[in-house]
Amino acid sequence: MGRVPELLVKIGEWVKEFSLPGKAGLVVILVVLLVAVLAPYIAVHPHHTSSGPPLSPPGGKHPLGTDELGIDLWAQICYGARVSLLVGLGTALLAGLGGGLIGIVSGYLGGWPDKVLMRLIDIMIVLPDLPVMIVLAAFFGPSLLNIIFVLALFSWVFPARIVRSQILMLKERSYIKSAETYGAGVWYLMWKHLLPEVFPLVAVNMIRLSGRAIVAEAGLSFLGLGDPTSKSWGLIIHHATNFKGIYYTDFWKWWLLYPWLALMIMVISLAFISRELERMVDPRMGR
Amino acid sequence: MTADQYLLEIKNLAITYHAVQPPVKAVDGVSLQLRKGESLGIIGESGCGKSTLALGIMGLIRQGIVEGEIIYKGQNLVGLPEKRLRNYRWKDMAMVFQNSLEVLNPVLSVGEQVGEPLRAHYHLSPMEIDQKVVKLLEMLGLEPEWRHYYPHQLSGGMRQRVLLAMALSCDPELLIVDEPTTSLDPASKNEVLQLLQKLQKKLGFAMILISHDLGAVKKLTTRAMTLYCGRVVEMGITSEVLKNPMHCYTRGLLNSSPNFFRYKDLWGIGGEPPMGGSIAGCAFYPRCCQGEESCSQTRPPLRYVALERMVACHRGGIETFLRAEGMRKKYILKNKEIEAVKGVSLEIKSGEVVALVGESGSGKSTLAHILAGVLPAGAGQVFFKNKKVEGRWATKMLGGMQIIFQDPLSATSHRLKVLEVVREPLDIIKWGSKEEREKEAIKALQKVQLPVSPEFLNRYCYALSGGQRQRLAIARALVTKPKLLIADEVTSMLDPSTQANLLRELKGLQNRHGFAMLYITHDLHLARKIADKVYVMYRGEIVESGVSFEIFENPEHVYTKRLLREAFRDLV
Numbered sequence: 109m110g111r112v113p114e115l116l117v118k119i120g121e122w123v124k125e126f127s128l129p130g131k132a133g134l135v136v137i138l139v140v141l142l143v144a145v146l147a148p149y150i151a152v153h154p155h156h157t158s159s160g161p162p163l164s165p166p167g168g169k170h171p172l173g174t175d176e177l178g179i180d181l182w183a184q185i186c187y188g189a190r191v192s193l194l195v196g197l198g199t200a201l202l203a204g205l206g207g208g209l210i211g212i213v214s215g216y217l218g219g220w221p222d223k224v225l226m227r228l229i230d231i232m233i234v235l236p237d238l239p240v241m242i243v244l245a246a247f248f249g250p251s252l253l254n255i256i257f258v259l260a261l262f263s264w265v266f267p268a269r270i271v272r273s274q275i276l277m278l279k280e281r282s283y284i285k286s287a288e289t290y291g292a293g294v295w296y297l298m299w300k301h302l303l304p305e306v307f308p309l310v311a312v313n314m315i316r317l318s319g320r321a322i323v324a325e326a327g328l329s330f331l332g333l334g335d336p337t338s339k340s341w342g343l344i345i346h347h348a349t350n351f352k353g354i355y356y357t358d359f360w361k362w363w364l365l366y367p368w369l370a371l372m373i374m375v376i377s378l379a380f381i382s383r384e385l386e387r388m389v390d391p392r393m394g395r
Numbered sequence: 396m397t398a399d400q401y402l403l404e405i406k407n408l409a410i411t412y413h414a415v416q417p418p419v420k421a422v423d424g425v426s427l428q429l430r431k432g433e434s435l436g437i438i439g440e441s442g443c444g445k446s447t448l449a450l451g452i453m454g455l456i457r458q459g460i461v462e463g464e465i466i467y468k469g470q471n472l473v474g475l476p477e478k479r480l481r482n483y484r485w486k487d488m489a490m491v492f493q494n495s496l497e498v499l500n501p502v503l504s505v506g507e508q509v510g511e512p513l514r515a516h517y518h519l520s521p522m523e524i525d526q527k528v529v530k531l532l533e534m535l536g537l538e539p540e541w542r543h544y545y546p547h548q549l550s551g552g553m554r555q556r557v558l559l560a561m562a563l564s565c566d567p568e569l570l571i572v573d574e575p576t577t578s579l580d581p582a583s584k585n586e587v588l589q590l591l592q593k594l595q596k597k598l599g600f601a602m603i604l605i606s607h608d609l610g611a612v613k614k615l616t617t618r619a620m621t622l623y624c625g626r627v628v629e630m631g632i633t634s635e636v637l638k639n640p641m642h643c644y645t646r647g648l649l650n651s652s653p654n655f656f657r658y659k660d661l662w663g664i665g666g667e668p669p670m671g672g673s674i675a676g677c678a679f680y681p682r683c684c685q686g687e688e689s690c691s692q693t694r695p696p697l698r699y700v701a702l703e704r705m706v707a708c709h710r711g712g713i714e715t716f717l718r719a720e721g722m723r724k725k726y727i728l729k730n731k732e733i734e735a736v737k738g739v740s741l742e743i744k745s746g747e748v749v750a751l752v753g754e755s756g757s758g759k760s761t762l763a764h765i766l767a768g769v770l771p772a773g774a775g776q777v778f779f780k781n782k783k784v785e786g787r788w789a790t791k792m793l794g795g796m797q798i799i800f801q802d803p804l805s806a807t808s809h810r811l812k813v814l815e816v817v818r819e820p821l822d823i824i825k826w827g828s829k830e831e832r833e834k835e836a837i838k839a840l841q842k843v844q845l846p847v848s849p850e851f852l853n854r855y856c857y858a859l860s861g862g863q864r865q866r867l868a869i870a871r872a873l874v875t876k877p878k879l880l881i882a883d884e885v886t887s888m889l890d891p892s893t894q895a896n897l898l899r900e901l902k903g904l905q906n907r908h909g910f911a912m913l914y915i916t917h918d919l920h921l922a923r924k925i926a927d928k929v930y931v932m933y934r935g936e937i938v939e940s941g942v943s944f945e946i947f948e949n950p951e952h953v954y955t956k957r958l959l960r961e962a963f964r965d966l967v
Contacts, residue, residue, distance in 0.1 A: 282800035283808045283816075285769050286871065289798060290820040291791025304810060 126384050133380030140374055144189040153180035155187040155339060166362050173362040175344070176351055181362060184339050185370050191252065191340035192374065195325040196318035198256040199263055203321075204314035207264030211271025212302050216279060216294065226272075229265045237262045241324065245333040252335045255328060259321045267313045274306045312385040319378035326371055341367040401466070402601050403429040403452070403488075403569055408463035408473075410444075410451045410625070421447035421459070423625035423678075426697075431568065434595065434602040436612035436619040436633055438648060442668060444625035445605045446493065449571045452603070453490050454480040467569075485512040488569040489562035494555045494578060499546035505532075505557050506542030512564045531560040535590060552583030556590070563594065570595075571603045576611050588614055610654040613637050621645045624668055624678035627697055629712075631704035638942050641700055641712035643746065643909070644679050650906070650927075655944050658923045660899075662906045677709060684909030685714055685745050714745040714780065716879045716911050717766065717796065722775035724761050735761040737935040738775070743879060743928075746909040748902070750926035750943065752919060752958070758935040759915045760801060763883050766913070767798035779879070791824055797877035801884045803865035809857035813840075816856060816867055820875050839870040842900055844893060861888040869897065880912045886921070898925055919962035923947050931955045 123134065143150060153159040153170070158178035166173040172181040214225040241258055248254040278284055284301055292300075328334050329342025332350075336343070344367040354360050410422040421444045429435055437445050450456055452465055454472055465472040467483060489512075492498040499508060509531060510524040519527070529539040535556040546554060555575060562570055575591065576584040588611055595602055595615075604615050612619055612633060619633040621644060629642040637655070640646040647664035649655055666682035676691035677683070683690065690709045697707040706712040724736040735758040743749050751759050764770040766777055768784055779789040779796055789796045800806045807816045817836035826832065837847045843866040845851070856864060865888045872880060880901075886894040902925060904910035916922055922929060922943075929946040931939040931954065939952040950956045 281808075282802055282806040282868075285800065286798070286806065286868075287819060287823065289767060289769060289787060289790040290823040290875070291787050292823045296823060301808060305808075 122385075122388065125388060129380040130384030133377035133384070136373055136377035137381065140189050140370075140377075141193065143186050144193050147183075147186040147190060151180070151183035151186040153183045155179065155183035159183075163359050163363075165358070172366045175347060175363055181344070181366055184344055185341065185367060188339055188341040188344060188367065189370070189374075191335075191338045192322045192325065192371070194252065195256055195259065195340070196322040196378075199259040199321035199325075200314040200318035202256065202260035203263035203317050204267050204310050206260065207267035208271045208303075208306060208310045210264065211268040212275050212298055212306070214268070215272035215275030216297070216302065222272075225268070229268060232262065232265045235262075238324075238327065241328060242331060242333060245328050250333055250335045252338050255325055255335065256321075259324050262324075263317045263321065266317065267310050270309055270313055271306050274309060275302060278302060278305055308385075312382055315378055315382040315385065319375045319382070322371070322378075323375055341371050345371075400430065401428045402431045402433075402468065403427075404464075404466040405452070406464040406466070408448070408451060408461070408465060410447050410456055410459050410461050412447075412459040414458040421625050422451060424463075425622070425625065425627055427620065427627070427630075429569070429601050429603065432595075432599050432601055433618065434604060434616040436604045436606065436616035437622055438607060438609060438612055438619060438645075439622035440607065440648070440664075440668065443622045445607075445622055446573055447625070448622070449490060449573050449603065449605055452571060453484060453488065455490075481515075485562075485567065486516045486565045487567055488571065489565065489567035490571040491555075491558050491562045491573060491575060493574045494551060494558060496547060496554075498558060499554065501546055504543055504545055505549065508546075509542065509557060509560045509564055512561060516565050527564070528560075531564055532556075534563075534594070535560050536586070550583075552579055552587065555579065555583070555587050559587075559590070559594075563598070563600075566598070568600055569603070570600045571605070573605045574607070575604070576606065576608050584611075591615055607648070608654075609637060609649065609652045621648070624674065626678055626694075626707065627705075628679060628707045629705065630697070631701075635704065638945070641704060641706045642679075642708055643683050643685060643713055646713060646746065647682075647906075657944065658947070659925065659943075660902065662902065665907055677707075684905075684907060685710055713747075714909075715742055715778075716745055716780060717741075717743040717913070718778040718781075719766055720776050720778075722762060722765055722777070723773040724758075724765055724770065725773050726761075735935055736765065736773075739932070739935075739937050740775075741930055741937065741940070743911050743913055745878070745911055746905050747927045748905060748912045748914055748925050749928045749930060750922035751913060751915045751930045751932060752917060752922050753932035754917060754958070757932045759932055760883055762932070763798060763881050763913065763915055767796065767881050769798065793824070793826065793875050794878050795875065796879040796881065797872040797875060798881040799868050799872045799883060799885045801887075803861055803868055803888055806868040807856045807864050807871070809855065812853050812855055813845075813859070813867060814852040817870050817874055820871060824875075835874055836870075839874040840867075842873055843867075843870045844896055845870065862890065862893065865889060866893070866897070878910060880910070881915070882912055883915045884917075885914075886916075887918075894921075919959065931958065 123131070126134065156179065159180050160170055160174050160178050162174060162176050162178040164170055164174045170180050170182065172185065174180055210225060214222045241262060244258045245255060248258065284297065287297060287301065325334065325340060326342030326345065329340050330346045332346055334340055334343050345364060348354060348360065348363040351359065354364065405425060405427045408422055408425045409420065412419045412421055425448060427435065437448065439445050451461055461473055463473060467487065472480065472483065506525065506528050509528045513519060513524050513527055528542055532539050532542060537553060537556050541549065541553065549557065572591065575587055579587060592615055604612060606612050616633045619631065619636045620627055621629040621642060623644050629636060629640065629645045636645060637649065640649055644664065651661055651663045653661060664682055669678060669681070676693055677695050680686045680690040695707045695709045697705045700706045700712050720740045722736055722739045726733045726735055739762055753759055761770065765772040767790060768787060777784040814833060814836055817839055818832045821827065821832040821835060840847050845863065845866050856867065859867065865885060869885055886897060889897065901910070901912060905912065914922065914926065926943040929941065929943045930937050931946065931952065933954045939946060939950065939955045946955065947959065950959055
């Protein structure tokens with residue numbers, strides 16, 4: 109069981125090498141994570157029932173104000189963080205692992221499976237994802253799981269391509285060839301050599317994917333295709349923009365701005381972290 | 396061809412000395428045929444029964460039992476009374492005894508001794524005998540006045556000539572020469588050999604040459620026979636036997652002969668011959684590098700394994716580990732086709748180090764890869780132990796074939812720990828328990844002179860130097876105890892001392908266990924030092940191949956000549 113402290117130390121060493129934006133991004137994500145986990149304790153007000161006068165500006169009892177139904181915005185944002193994180197991580201995991209696996213299979217086996225998969229990936233890349241996502245989301249019905257699924261469906265191609273190129277390179281390494289001559293099967297190679305080797309790359313990609321997924325979920329929700337029972341940040345924006353004449357009033361200053369701000373901060377932080385990790389993993393920069 | 400045409404035919408001859416307990420079977424079922432004017436070399440270690448066989452033919456065995464048949468010109472000599480045998484001795488068959496002071500009578504002058512057979516066989520006057528002696532001595536290049544001196548006053552080379560003169564005195568048809576060149580200096584040795592050659596041509600006698608000097612055998616005989624424990628283990632045309640021995644024992648003798656392998660280390664045959672007695676199975680089994688349990692049960696018959704070549708071995712002589720036929724490989728690059736290997740055939744036998752030399756880009760590595768099945772071959776077939784190599788069966792077993800790749804840094808994963816790397820092949824083939832695997836891995840590490848302390852075993856590969864990683868890759872290949880190792884420039888990153896130790900270790904394996912290696916290199920100094928056979932590759936083709944001493948001494952192909960000249964230029 110000596111692996112966990114070892115891993116922590118390793119992560120600690122990584123973080124030390126982070127630049128300032130990277131560190132800031134990490135802090136923000138940790139804060140968001142804490143907010144999401146501790147939402148019931150931090151939110152103060154309930155997030156789906158009215159707790160004050162509608163459309164009250166920030167200050168006083170409601171630090172970020174309330175929406176048209178008098179629901180506290182801070183509480184909504186706290187709970188919304190849960191949805192965003194869930195969608196982001198879920199999509200990233202699903203797309204990252206699935207795409208990674210497909211990349212390994214495609215790169216390692218080569219031949220016709222590789223050709224088929226590569227053409228599929230080409231198609232997926234040129235397909236305009238938003239319209240298709242809208243269609244799919246509408247078709248499958250608005251549920252959080254479906255959204256994760258649909259998002260993953262459009263995200264796996266990126267890790268798959270990256271992993272495939274890595275595998276193509278690794279395949280030529282002598283130690284892989286040696287293992288093959290000893291009679292190692294595909295599974296052995298995958299678990300013992302290929303996966304550990306490409307995992308850092310996939311991890312970086314997953315972080316980037318999670319940012320993308322969060323934005324996409326917000327987009328879908330904004331278009332009214334999100335899960336109406338799960339108050340995500342996108343849904344808050346959707347409700348706000350659906351409020352007739354919001355731009356003629358001051359309401360947007362808090363109703364629209366705060367969820368947007370939360371979204372921006374989170375996505376930017378993820379981008380910083382992913383850039384940081386990419387820098388460290390990229391073999392050209394030296395390990 | 397009928398038996399009558401043989402000058403001498405020996406059938407199943409056995410000679411047992413019973414003066415010692417247990418009785419020693421010095422000659423054990425030897426059969427041979429000799430035609431008029433033919434020459435036969437008998438080689439073997441001391442005590443293998445060479446001299447006993449000679450004495451047996453001459454009918455000079457005193458304290459022993461002779462069984463079988465010795466047919467000389469249709470007459471069986473075994474069991475003939477001494478009186479009749481004497482008629483044959485000297486007159487029909489004569490023997491040159493192993494040179495020593497004891498062979499000659501110290502109180503008789505040289506002339507008297509040379510004349511003795513003449514006196515016994517012909518009715519000649521002393522004058523005539525003296526004339527003949529003078530003629531004989533002259534024929535052998537000795538001044539006639541030496542006949543008045545006594546043996547101890549003569550030099551070794553001169554005594555050898557005197558012995559020869561004695562043997563030739565009655566113009567025999569069969570001459571048995573026992574160790575004619577031992578204890579002679581190179582100059583007189585050459586003289587004696589040349590003399591024998593000249594005399595045989597002139598007088599046309601058949602000759603049996605007994606010697607452990609393979610150079611003498613090579614020079615004087617057309618056929619050769621290897622004797623071990625009184626049994627014939629190999630028989631064939633001398634030049635072929637010495638160039639391409641097919642019995643492990645003959646090869647062991649060759650490997651111990653400095654006149655064949657000038658630059659190589661000397662390696663004797665391990666173990667010692669069994670002490671007398673009759674052995675049920677193959678007599679050489681305890682010392683053989685490819686012996687199997689079953690070899691010790693029945694006696695191997697002497698069988699033809701090739702044209703004019705007989706070998707007594709249950710495994711059919713030295714095993715062929717790898718045989719490749721017509722290997723081809725083409726690389727297709729952008730609108731360009733590169734034929735890296737163009738129809739290469741090669742053969743690696745058990746206990747052989749085969750060097751594959753050639754400049755970079757000559758297709759050596761590609762050939763290695765297709766032999767090991769790492770790359771698919773364009774055409775051609777590979778056989779490992781006479782079984783076609785398909786898939787990975789030859790490389791994924793213990794005692795199989797292993798390949799070590801050229802680049803040591805990519806040969807081991809930088810993510811793995813030392814012990815994990817070495818253990819990997821055993822992990823993959825699921826051999827034994829984890830502890831057993833680790834034990835084997837540690838043994839392999841010791842073989843390549845890497846530390847085996849726990850800190851080192853748990854070190855990650857990226858923390859090792861190039862040389863260490865190269866040795867690690869070798870240890871990983873050795874952990875499965877391969878019979879054949881395809882080693883692609885494996886010592887390129889090692890310091891000379893480690894390289895020397897490692898290669899000695901591998902050579903040791905070769906001699907003890909019949910380990911074979913295809914050693915790919917462009918370091919010709921090394922190749923000359925360790926290789927038994929050499930293949931020279933140039934632009935995807937084998938331009939020259941053969942026994943290493945022949946290639947390095949007398950290269951024939953223009954490319955080989957150039958390669959050797961370049962390589963050894965600043966040394967000579």
